Amino acid sequence: MPAGFETLLHQIASGMANGAIYAGLALALVIVYRATHHVNFVQGELAVFSTFIVWTLLQAQFPYWAALAISLVLSFVLAALIEAFILRSFANAPAFTVVSVLIGLLIVQNSLNGAVFGYLTKQVPSPFPDTFIVSTKFFSSHQLGSLLTILGVIVAVYLLLRFTKLGLAMRAVADNPVSSSLSGIPVGLILAASWGIAACVGAIAGVLTAPVVYLEPNMMMGVLVYAFAGALLGGIDNPWGAAVGGFLVGIGENLAGAYVVGTELKLGFAMTVIVGVLLLKPAGLFGRATIERV
């Protein structure tokens, strides 16, 4: 294998590992988008909160998986409460108001994270052992672990949406909240649950990000931009599309960083994807084009 080609494969592999994280956060964004038709600007900060919880519990000598489980429960509850008590009061407000409120929540959550857990960068260990089941040439143990975890999460969300009563109710509410409510589905509970599930998916993306970069309150700001790009690329109303979009953005970002713009301007790639998708195919690769009846 020529050396250049091997470097390329390396770049693609580590792009896929980053892409897994973007795919996870993009999936979380889509779950919320389908339920409430809003882009959840708080998603990244909630993930940071979950990661801080994991870090705190690890400091208190909890085993990793117990820490993660507790953090997922807390994230679910926090997100569900935010939906039920804050966003619900703006249910009939214009989109403009809701987006402003989400921005407000973004900075409140960010400053709370900073105030409670501090601004110093923290190191979070990877949940995966150094020598993973199969050691590969192209992936580090953490990268392969992240990739498999996110694929697992995607499958789990698929199974949830496709085969459970909760999933059916979530799809019904996304499709037609009024009819769902008339047929006895507790729409409010389902919306809160959607936020909660999205927060859990985001939390997993967060704990997988932390070992790569250091944990600090602004850790997910950049990741959120990539996740936006991924979700738009795949189609913001299609969970699987968004996950694929996340992976594509991860790979593209790494290749652009390695061969075109250099690592310092990588975020410019996300920007280009967002504007490019909106310019050429606003519905995304796999999204449904919305046609409005006038």
Add this chain to the structure above:
Amino acid sequence: MTILSALVVFALLLAASFVLPNYRLFQLSTVLMSAVAILGLNIIVGYTGQLSIGHGAFYAVGAYATAILLKDQLAAYWLCVIISGVLCFVLGFLFGFPILRLRGHYLALATFALGITVPQFFQYSGFDKFTGGFQGIVLDKPPVPAGLPFNEDQWLYVFCLCVAGVLFLAGWNLVRGHVGRAMIAVRDNPTAATAMGINTGLLKTTSFAVSAFYTGIAGAMSAIIVQFVSPDGYNLFLSVTLLVGVIVGGIASVSGAIFGSLFITFIPNFADSISKALPWAIYGLMIIAVMYAAPGGVAGLIDQIVRKGRRIKIKHAVEPPSQNVEEAK
């Protein structure tokens, strides 16, 4: 009435240049320029109804354009400000066009990315020669034109006041003229606006560009006032701060820009002394609280109070005769 009070305020502010110490003049200049940026953001957010979370990017572009031009003395300072504004107008148009042809709140998403990405460009080591990298650029104060009785600080303040005055007058004329009505129509009912022959995509893009123009000029002026630019100053926090100014001051209100600017200039000073996280938290809570309780912001509240006052006056004018009738019975 409005014109008269605006003139009185302008005259008072002009007189202040002779009375106040230099530090206060510096503060007032900052307030004026933030007010210009907020007015600009209000044009797209309040009047055209499209949320932008990345106007800090245009502020940064304006500031850096002026700093780079001034550093090598490529143009006079007032010309730099105009060039910065025009540059932001063009960039705003090019950036806004693909996004604003679409319906929905894609602008919020795209500008969020813009607000996070642009500061990185000013840190990029490849541009160090122009931007000074992390060190930034230090600037001199603009010279006082010959024959005017001001020192450098006073002249800077008067210059700011004139720029703000012109831009506020232009903004006020824009929003109450037919373009302003078209913008409000696009905000309130895009379908009806299209039916009336408004090219909604073009109008939204142009108002985004005008808004970028205002913010760019404010950024350029701020670089001259502070005499310094560096990449740290233009993060997402700045963009959100401007948005807070719009929302607290009053959405779709020209005078609201001044209230918003006072809020974002003086509240952080106070809050920062208590805790590092507090200014952000206050901003976030203010957005939510204003949206919940007083969607019109400060300007909306004042408007309500004034109207209530008038209504009471009218009531009094009508009531006395009816009392007389009762007494007569």
